[in-house]
Amino acid sequence: DVDKSTLLTPELRAEIDRHVGKYPPEWKQSAVMPALTLVQEHNGGWLTQDLMDQVAAYLDMPEVAVYEVATFYAMYDLEPVGRHKICVCNSISCMLGGAEALLEHVEARHGVAPGETSKDGKFTLKEFECLGACRHAPVVMVDQEYHECVTRDGIDKIISKLD
Numbered sequence: 001d002v003d004k005s006t007l008l009t010p011e012l013r014a015e016i017d018r019h020v021g022k023y024p025p026e027w028k029q030s031a032v033m034p035a036l037t038l039v040q041e042h043n044g045g046w047l048t049q050d051l052m053d054q055v056a057a058y059l060d061m062p063e064v065a066v067y068e069v070a071t072f073y074a075m076y077d078l079e080p081v082g083r084h085k086i087c088v089c090n091s092i093s094c095m096l097g098g099a100e101a102l103l104e105h106v107e108a109r110h111g112v113a114p115g116e117t118s119k120d121g122k123f124t125l126k127e128f129e130c131l132g133a134c135r136h137a138p139v140v141m142v143d144q145e146y147h148e149c150v151t152r153d154g155i156d157k158i159i160s161k162l163d
């Protein structure tokens with residue numbers, strides 16, 4: 001059996017420890033979300049079962065509790081993703097503001113439906129719950145960066161600039 005504990009590199013452990021340090025020792029599981037985020041970034045944008053198990057072991061929590069978090073929140077991906085994530089808000093203001101048309105446009109123009117990755121591996125298209133910038137609908141988050149009042153041309157430009 002391979003030693004999976006090496007999946008969490010010393011650097012990752014140190015970064016997770018910084019978050020763990022914000023809570024009393026008996027609450028170290030509170031760091032599960034930032035820990036998963038760090039591990040996901042380190043692994044090219046997605047989480048494997050082994051990685052989630054290692055986070056569970058590191059934070060002394062049941063593996064199933066970590067899976068629950070990882071499956072509940074849309075920011076975690078459990079399948080390989082493209083080099084970038086394009087997240088289109090699908091909550092009410094953005095839907096009324098044209099988010100659906102944006103999604104259709106990306107699908108028609110780039111052949112990528114929500115949940116799919118472009119053939120060149122450039123991006124994965126995702127739908128997201130309200131991103132908190134409803135007054136500037138429709139809102140699109142590319143990796144961690146917000147774009148507001150996005151038009152079809154706008155999203156084409158965003159995609160063409162991605163490496």
Ligand code: FES
Nearest residue numbers: 089094131133134
């Ligand atoms: Fe889209 Fe709130 S509804 S940001």
